[in-house]
Amino acid sequence: MSTAEIADNKWELEASKPPVATAGGILQILVIGFFAGLFAWMVMFAFQGIFGAKRDTLADQYGRLTVDGKAPAPTQ
Template sequence: MSTSEIADNKWELEASRPPIATAGGILQIAVVGLFACLFVWMMSFSLEGIFGARRETLADQYGRLTVDGKPAPAPAPR
């Protein structure tokens, strides 16, 4: 192996190492961690909506609404 090939291999080895000890490397790790936390936070709301407690909304009452927008009165007991 020639001296230039050895120098090239050393440069490639240095270039392939992530800069985790520099301010830029630490900032990159923090930003990626922030986006990962944001994604997990959004997914938790999605899972809560899918598997959480069922709540009665206006959309659920649509078929029972009357003309004035209020729920229809309950039928009288017999």
């Protein structure tokens, strides 16, 4: 094996290691963690809206409106 091939292999080995001990690497981990947490927070509220308790809002009354624009009293 030539000296150039050995140097090339060492460079490839160093380049394949993630920079987790540097300030830039730590910042990248924190930013990705923040966005993952933000995404999980949004998905949590989406699931609460889909599977949570049903509330009788104006949007829910839209299908029950009569011709005069009044909705019947909500049933519980």
